[in-house]
Amino acid sequence: MNVNDIRNYFPILNQEVNGHPLVYLDNAATSQKPLSVIEAIEQYYxxxxxxxxxGVHTLGTKxxxxxxxxxxxVRKFIHAKSVEEVVFTRGTTASINLLAASYGEENVKEGDEIVITYMEHHSNLIPWQQLAKRKKAELKYIPLEEDGTITLEKVRETVTPKTKIVAVTLVSNVLGTINPIKEIANIAHENGAVLAVDGAQGVPHMKVDVQDLDCDFLSFSGHKMCGPTGIGVLYGKKELLEKMEPVEFGGEMIDFVGLYDSTWKExxxxxxxxxxIIAGAIGLGKxxxxxxxxxxxxxxxxEHHLAAYALDKLSEVEGIEVYGPKDPMKRAGLVTFNIKGVHPHDVATVLDAEGIAIRAGHHCAQPLMKWLDVSATARASFYLYNTEEDIDRFVSGILKTKEYFNNVF
Structure with missing residues (x-):
């Protein structure tokens, strides 16, 4: 299926924004939805x-x-051993919070360590930060290299026998860095820790086999992978999930309820x-x-092709700094950048006037912004329906942005 055929499945792309054909380059925030997903949700309702x-009635059964x-x-998609290892949640954020509130609360004690990286999205930072504060544990950061990657040597230096949880993103939502999850899992397990992977930016874009990676937990969201908003997944190894306590109580999760005690379903x-989230799960399946x-x-x-194409085009523009690995094979399909002397929000505003949607701000990664020594950045992120022509329009918009602000100032 070529990219033009793929685009035909996405009705939202066939519109004009501010008098220009839409170029949607904010896929790291949320992806667009194909007709099959929209229709599946509509058919359910x-x-x-x-x-x-x-219920035992026909509609309930269906x-x-x-x-x-x-x-x-979902089980087949991520190669989990059984459906018992697939928990539906509201999204990546909810999955990681569930994990921190259940597994983390039970297994992290005073003096223990939780290890993360500087590139984590706030959703994979704040739950562990707050857990560490509650439990008087130490929150440690794996140092980054100059190009925004991490080395296994630095992972080994940071993870110790006192480490209980290593929480790492599969793909950085700012740098595009693809992390060596399988090798990090080995290091975590050698030290008696579990590995929790934020898969929000990885699962939609590449094959993920949780058994091959040997990660203990994986969280991801439907809305970044052509599915609806409000649905996500927490994968966990069965033996770990069985020992965890639920954090939300009520109907459907119970086995027996007495006046003073209750037991839980399997x-x-x-x-x-x-x-x-019934409609959301159905949409995610589609x-x-x-x-x-x-x-x-x-x-x-x-996406690797688009990233290489974008990096090449941007290298020809003076005054642009691009963050993250220079090798497009080491990054996902996004480019995060700044134009010298122009605030990222101004860049996004000018591009929007040209019908080009990008993201500007700190991207829910303020510690990473501090590490980069910037207050904010602009980000263009690609997906299966984007084209070289989209990137050409994007780069043309950047040139117009530079021209506009050069004339103003």
Whole structure:
């Protein structure tokens, strides 16, 4: 399936913004949705809207089958051993908070260590920061190299036998850095720690095999991978999830409720209290089908090509600093940059006037901004439906931005 065929599945791309054809380059924030996902959600609400796991009527059975069918699609997608290891949540943030509040609360004690990196999104930083404060544990950071990568030597120097949790992103949402997760998992396990991976920027763009990586936990969101908002996944090894306590209590996650004590359902339902995100799960399942039809290897190859193309084009523009690895094979499909003398918000505003959507700000990564010695950056992030023409328009918009501010000042 070529990129022009792929674009035909995304109705939102066929519009003008501010009098120009839309160029959507904010995929790291959220991706667009193909018709198959939109229609699957519509069909649920129109045809068999019902709660799951509870009723024996026809609509309830159909909804349950679709919801649990989506869980099986997720299992296959990330190569988990069983559906018991797939917990539906509201998204990556909710998954990591659940993990910190349950596994972290039980297993981290005073004097223990939690290890993360400077490139973490706030969602994979604040839950561990607050856990460390509550438990009087030490929060440690793996140092970054000049190009925004981490070395296994620095990982080994930072992780010690006192480390209980290593929490690392698969792909940086700012630098685009792809981290060596499998090797980090080995180092964590050698020291008796578990590895929790933030997969929000990785799972949508490349094949992820949790068994091969040997990560203990993996969190990701549906809305960044052509699925709906409000649905995400926490994967965990069964033996670890079984020992964890739920953090939300109510209907559906219980086995027996007495006046003074209760027991919980088996995995994964003990972590899914209340009415679950039924339409979201169904939409996520359909998004997985779409991504697999295109092919994750093809998606990654396409994004590497776009990243190389963008880096090459930007290298020809004076006054631009691009952050992260220079080798496009070491980064995901995004470029984060600054134009000398122009605030990132001004860059994004001018580009928006040209119909080009990018992101500007600290990208929920303020410690990384401090490490980069900047207050904010601009970011263009690509996905399976973006083209070289999109990047040409993006670079042309940057040249117009420079010209505009040179004339003003």
């Amino acid at each position: 129109k045809g068999y809207n019902s709660n799951v796991h509870r 909804a349950t089958d679709a919801y649990e069918g989506a869980r099986e699609k 995995l994964p339902w003990k972590f899914e209290g209340g009415t679950p 998004a997985i089908e779409f991504l697999e039809e295109v092919g994750l290897d093809e998606i990654l190859k396409h």
